[in-house]
Amino acid sequence: QKPKEKKANTAQIDTKGITVKKADDLSAWYQQMIAKGEFISYYDISGCYILEPSSMHIWETIKSFFTSKIETLGVEPCYYPVFISKANLEKEKAHIDGFAAEVAWVTLGGKSKLEEPIAVRPTSETAMYKDFSDKIQSHRDLPLKRNQWNNVVRWEFKNPMPFLRTREFLWQEGHTAHLTEKEASIEVLQILDYYTAVYEELLACPVVKGRKTKNEQFPGAEYTTTIEGFITSTGRGIQAATSHCLGQHFANMYNIKVEDPAPRKEGEVAEKLPVWQNSWGLTTRSIGVMMLTHGDDKGAVIPPRVARIQAIVIPVGITAKTTPEDKEKLLDEVYNIVATLKRAGIRVDKDARDYYGAGWKFANWELKGVPLRIELGPKDLASGVVMTARRDTNDKAAIPIADLASGVPKLLETIQSDMLARAQKEYDEHRIVVKKWEEIVPVINKKNVVLIPHCEDGDCADAVKDETAKQGETDGQAEDEKAPSMGAKALCIPFDQAYGDLPELCLRPSCGKKATKWIQFGRSY
């Protein structure tokens, strides 16, 4: 039996589509795309947004993909409270120095003032590690590997941007403790590979793997590894996810120590070893990177692997002249096609609403970013085919109805890999090797990031940012109008260093130290 069609509340639907072009005003375009495409609804607290089902589907997909990966490493799920006591939060000095400006505090319980304010977690190192010190009593308790999917609050003062920079965001945070540095450092990179897979295999967004410079690393970390994404429209880099080796700093502060298991002579007292710790996080920012990368003037373009609806079947060509029998036949076949595709594992829906014309429906599903449209008209039915239209390229092709169960999954996979290949090409074309200091600003003004020979010193990297910001202010040639005075920040020291022979000296003229690595610099989010 056919399910009853639900009448849409037409009053609530904005039929206009997106009124700004991506190339003309990225920020206005982005806000319209995510709101009109029903990914986000706005909320009355700045920096906080409502995540709609299409967004949550993407997040849930990331969640199950990443969970299946970390399970193979023996990471276990857990949940720690959202509140952190002041004493615990302030234990690791470098950590709290880095986060102090963004911590939200609870000071009242109802009407009464709390004796001591309580922090809302900006990240959970300080919430978890007191407990780690209770749980880890011996080397036999190692490794301890935990992960939680939760929300955190960072009271950011930079301009909020849905998904990319929000005051509350969803993420996973992994926290592990190991006996040896080696074990910890292997895991840091395994996680970075999984993050890369989330971006490249699910979201079709290329990233560059590398390490952060000293001054850009996580507060309290020994070192931070990162995957750096790129937003072509603005030519800015974005920190896509980070995996930190915390070294033994937190273990010393929170007294997470075990007796050295190495054999010892009789009577000799075993040394107490602080454990080696890692923490790693990936947030809902990833959804924003994907939306910015693939969206176009018609709206969102969602990669098939994360799309809540992968294919939409739309009956077309029904006119006043179509007989009720022919219409019935056509609609029956639409239902059959949906059933066939569901059996083939496709997330598919139909749009048989007869109070909207086909053109309006096409535009509406394009706005929502559904990867594939499948049209069936009376003539198609007569010849036993459907017409498909790809959201990413608008390419149209006929597929025999008899081949849908194999043809559609194949086409969706082609869309997925084409989307990554296109984005990869754009990123590659916008990573420019620069060997002359005075070329940095003109090159980043053309919406690129640069690879320059550098000494790796954190302060020198900061100086590059300050000095290029000053040049940018006077240059006036920036194509990204929103970034006139933004300097080139150290984004990452790529692991892959195949950019040709490294020049002798650090590119910053007043540095004078030897160049040790090619470092990726650029404007960033």
Ligand code: AMP
């Ligand atoms: P962190 O714990 O500081 O290393 O942050 C982990 C990841 O969170 C970073 O690599 C960013 O990709 C992401 N991130 C940082 N701040 C925000 C924010 N305000 N909103 C969304 N994602 C964020």
